[in-house]
Amino acid sequence: MGSTDEQPFILIAEDEPNIASFAKMYLEAAGFRVDVAERGDDALESIAAERPDLLLLDLNLPGVDGFEVTRRIRQGDARAMPILMLTARDDAVDKVVGLELGADDYVTKPFDPRELVARVRAVLRRSDGRADAAGDDDMPPVLEVDDLRIEVGPREVFVKGDAVALTPKEFDLLTALVQARGLVLSREQLLEKVWGYTFLGDSRTIDVHVRQLRRKLGDTCPIETVWGTGYKVPARR
Ligand code: CA
Secondary structure, three states: OOOOOOOOEEEEEOOOHHHHHHHHHHHHHOOOEEEEEOOHHHHHHHHHHHOOOEEEEEOOOOOOOHHHHHHHHHHOOOOOOOEEEEEEOOOHHHHHHHHHHOOOEEEEEOOOHHHHHHHHHHHHHHHHHHHHHHHOOOOOOEEEEOOEEEEOOOOEEEEOOEEEOOOHHHHHHHHHHHHOOOOEEEHHHHHHHHHOOOOOOOHHHHHHHHHHHHHHHHHHOOOEEEOOOEEEOOOOO
16 A cells, blocks of 8 residues: 555565566566565455455465465455466466456466566556446447347346356457457457457467356357357357
8 A cells, every 4th residue: 555546556466486576576667556465365365455456366375376366356346356367387277277267367487577567557458448338439338149138337247137247358258249249250359359469369368268158158158159260249140
């Protein structure tokens, strides 16, 4: 706490001091306010007390691990807070599980500090847009596809009138595809629309989120795979 409100506040949950101080140094140099928690339970306390704008989260943490931290955040009052995971280079399983639990994106260790700052900015930019979505002229407040109803302003999704809990990125991805109804969007286009970048994008991120949407929405999920191209919501179903 303490510095100006205009500086976004980032909490780093990381128990390896070298990595935590390296990330902190570069993020502070990029204009962010940064705090570090070395344990998962400490991170959860800090989130409840201070509401960071973004959490940079190591998965292998003492106390409460990063998967459980993600799960608790997504079920709690801070559920809309963006989460950027820190993962080991080759651990594809960790990445997929973390994204399925509701992390927004990941950065692989050891990371290039410029990549870290770019990803933090991209995730924050997209989450800022959430608050403005209701006033966006080209976005109708309610989108419907058969039994699926998306209320863009409050960011709520209903299947046959029942609310379905989506992560922020699942919501953005579904909304982007429904808005582009009838058009095929490539994974690169979706990364740019939903995550805010293409140059570092990993198309697997899109596939994981589509799979989660299909699991949560069942037969009502309107997203179709277009092999070799991307995804679409057909104009007619
Ligand atoms: Ca660790």
